[in-house]
Amino acid sequence: DAKTTQPTSMDCAEGRAANLPCNHSTISGNEYVYWYRQIHSQGPQYIIHGLKNNETNEMASLIITEDRKSSTLILPHATLRDTAVYYCIVRVEMEAGANSKLTFGKGITLSVRP
Amino acid sequence: NAGVTQTPKFQVLKTGQSMTLQCAQDMNHEYMSWYRQDPGMGLRLIHYSVGAGITDQGEVPNGYNVSRSTTEDFPLRLLSAAPSQTSVYFCASSYSWQAFEGYTFGSGTRLTVV
Numbered sequence: 001d002a003k004t005t006q007p008t009s010m011d012c013a014e015g016r017a018a019n020l021p022c023n024h025s026t027i028s029g030n031e032y033v034y035w036y037r038q039i040h041s042q043g044p045q046y047i048i049h050g051l052k053n054n055e056t057n058e059m060a061s062l063i064i065t066e067d068r069k070s071s072t073l074i075l076p077h078a079t080l081r082d083t084a085v086y087y088c089i090v091r092v093e094m095e096a097g098a099n100s101k102l103t104f105g106k107g108i109t110l111s112v113r114p
Numbered sequence: 115n116a117g118v119t120q121t122p123k124f125q126v127l128k129t130g131q132s133m134t135l136q137c138a139q140d141m142n143h144e145y146m147s148w149y150r151q152d153p154g155m156g157l158r159l160i161h162y163s164v165g166a167g168i169t170d171q172g173e174v175p176n177g178y179n180v181s182r183s184t185t186e187d188f189p190l191r192l193l194s195a196a197p198s199q200t201s202v203y204f205c206a207s208s209y210s211w212q213a214f215e216g217y218t219f220g221s222g223t224r225l226t227v228v
Contacts, residue, residue: 034214043118043204043219044157087156091214102206102214104156 004088004105011111018075020108022088025069031090033064035073036104039084044104047073047086078112085109116140120205120220127195127227135190135223137205143218145211146188147172148180150201151222157204163188164211195227 005023012018024033034049048055048062050071055062061074075082087107121136139146147162159172163182177199179191188207192199203223208216 032214036217041222043206043221044217045219046215046217049215089214102157102217104151106154106156 004090006086006088006105006108008106009109009111011113012078014080014112014114015077018078018082018110018112020073020075020086020088020110021070022073023070024088024090027068027090029068033062033071034089034091034102035060035062036087036089036102037082037084038087038107039081044087044102075110078110080112080114083110083112118205118207118218118220120203120223122223123221124224125226127192127225129195129197129227131195133192133195135192135203135205135225137188137190137220138186139188139205139207139218140186141207141209141218142185143207143209144185145208145213146182147206148178148188148190149204149206150174150199151204152201160190160203162211192225197227199225200227201225 032049032051035047036044037047038044048057048060050062050064064071085107087104118139144165148160149157151157158174160174160178161172161180163169166182166185169180169182182188205220206217
């Protein structure tokens, strides 16, 4: 799997956009970028994923650079409930073998301040 | 509410004791898996199952057994607890092992082995 690099932590003001960066310079052409988050004491929660094009859903937007070596998760209007650890994961979507797994690194801790 | 239910939420064991962590889902998901999360580390896959009657090992299976007699349940058994098994355990399910965006995690079991 392509390795991802994320800052350790960041903060943003409530109501503002939170832009969470992720570097994946060794990503392969068939690897997707997934974002999960883990709110304190809870299990991880899927947010969004994409391959090449930018994606948007009700939770967030995912911006992937043209060379696919980095991406940014955008929470358009951060709330206090968005305080969590955010994981950027790169995976082949149809990888052979059910031993494929989500590999969670240390992620980035986002703190939303009032 | 539909989802993944883990019991118990907290457990303290003495070294050498055995116990079973329960995981149940009501989404008719084929794929179920167990992860452990240690401080400062990401989630690591212990065992997984692609359907009733089928189980296999993940990356850290030693000291754990699983079974999948029904689609709904995927219990994790600790055979002889050791302090190194102190961790937070998460069960996850998905309609397919390939559907990384479809993973639903339980709220975790916090296990301490003394």
